[in-house]
Amino acid sequence: MARFKKKNDKGTPGLNMGSMSDIIFMLLFFFMVITTMRQSSLIVKITVPQATEVQKLAKKSLVSYINVGVPLEPQKYGSEPRIQLNDMIAEVSDIAGFVETERAGHPEDERPFLSTAIKADKDVRMGTISDIKQELRKNGAFKLIYTTSRRAK
Amino acid sequence: MAKRSTPGLNTSSMADISFLLLTFFLMTSSINTDMGISRKLPPPKDENKKEEVDIHKRNIFVVKINSHDALLFDGEIGDIRDLKTRAKDFLGNPNDLENLPEKIEMDIPLLGSYRVSKGVISLQNDRGTSYDMYIQVQNELTAAVNEMRDELCRIKFGKSYNDAEKEQKEAIDKAIPVAISEAEPTKIGGNN
Numbered sequence: 218m219a220r221f222k223k224k225n226d227k228g229t230p231g232l233n234m235g236s237m238s239d240i241i242f243m244l245l246f247f248f249m250v251i252t253t254m255r256q257s258s259l260i261v262k263i264t265v266p267q268a269t270e271v272q273k274l275a276k277k278s279l280v281s282y283i284n285v286g287v288p289l290e291p292q293k294y295g296s297e298p299r300i301q302l303n304d305m306i307a308e309v310s311d312i313a314g315f316v317e318t319e320r321a322g323h324p325e326d327e328r329p330f331l332s333t334a335i336k337a338d339k340d341v342r343m344g345t346i347s348d349i350k351q352e353l354r355k356n357g358a359f360k361l362i363y364t365t366s367r368r369a370k
Numbered sequence: 371m372a373k374r375s376t377p378g379l380n381t382s383s384m385a386d387i388s389f390l391l392l393t394f395f396l397m398t399s400s401i402n403t404d405m406g407i408s409r410k411l412p413p414p415k416d417e418n419k420k421e422e423v424d425i426h427k428r429n430i431f432v433v434k435i436n437s438h439d440a441l442l443f444d445g446e447i448g449d450i451r452d453l454k455t456r457a458k459d460f461l462g463n464p465n466d467l468e469n470l471p472e473k474i475e476m477d478i479p480l481l482g483s484y485r486v487s488k489g490v491i492s493l494q495n496d497r498g499t500s501y502d503m504y505i506q507v508q509n510e511l512t513a514a515v516n517e518m519r520d521e522l523c524r525i526k527f528g529k530s531y532n533d534a535e536k537e538q539k540e541a542i543d544k545a546i547p548v549a550i551s552e553a554e555p556t557k558i559g560g561n562n
Contacts, residue, residue: 344497
């Protein structure tokens with residue numbers, strides 16, 4: 218009996234926390250690897266339309282975004298839908314330069330796979346979108362993606 | 371005195387630090403890759419070259435969207451819910467009807483000789499059409515093509531298109547191409 222008593226005196230042993238940091242580090246590395254930092258914050262309001270037949274965008278680094286929507290600060294940029302390239306409000310004529318910069322930023326063997334995603338608000342009129350598409354055609358950026366969200370069938 | 375062991379480093383705050391970093395990356399990361407409908411734009415129209423459009427009327431299915439988001443299929447007012455079926459009937463032409471597209475015999479690897487439809491869906495929209503409506507129409511047309519591909523894949527390879535091998539998918543894509551042509555933007559009725 219005495220033997221048991223001796224053991225009870227020790228109380229519950231503390232949990233070994235040594236491997237905790239390892240686990241957390243593993244998670245941390247996982248998120249570090251998969252993360253893609255937001256390159257630019259949106260200055261136009263965008264609610265993308267929904268669709269059922271969506272595909273995942275191939276490789277994020279190969280996609281450049283053209284955002285279209287009503288500016289968040291109407292007193293600064295007006296209340297009509299505008300085009301946002303990178304961090305700035307732009308005009309349709311700026312797309313040529315934008316495509317060129319995107320192309321220059323990638324090695325030559327990746328260039329044929331570059332695509333452009335149009336991320337437009339669902340209330341935008343097609344006139345703006347058509348202008349963008351014409352401009353992209355002129356500049357040889359033929360691969361196009363209309364960004365949508367997934368809707369249940 | 372000389373044999374004093376070094377005290378262990380206190381690593382309990384290590385977990386806290388890594389937790390902090392973890393939370394940071396958790397919040398800044400965006401796993402949800404963007405999704406969308408992909409399309410290929412045609413090369414720009416050559417002004418000097420006279421376009422030789424040799425498409426019979428039976429090979430074109432015209433879908434128009436006006437500025438009030440109303441649809442017109444081949445001259446009749448239509449509903450978006452019928453669009454998929456109409457597009458499938460048009461592209462498939464299962465009974466080889468006279469007024470639906472012709473087919474052309476083609477040799478496709480894995481499939482052998484297959485009669486590819488010459489049908490083209492011509493999508494025309496107004497400058498005043500809403501982007502949402504345009505996407506819905508594109509979505510229905512994509513759905514029609516995807517369903518036809520899936521059906522063919524099940525017949526030929528006994529599995530769904532999504533489960534097919536890369537070569538099989540390529541063969542199916544050749545047999546049923548995405549034949550959607552978008553006209554040069556024009557104003558087609560309705561005030562802008």
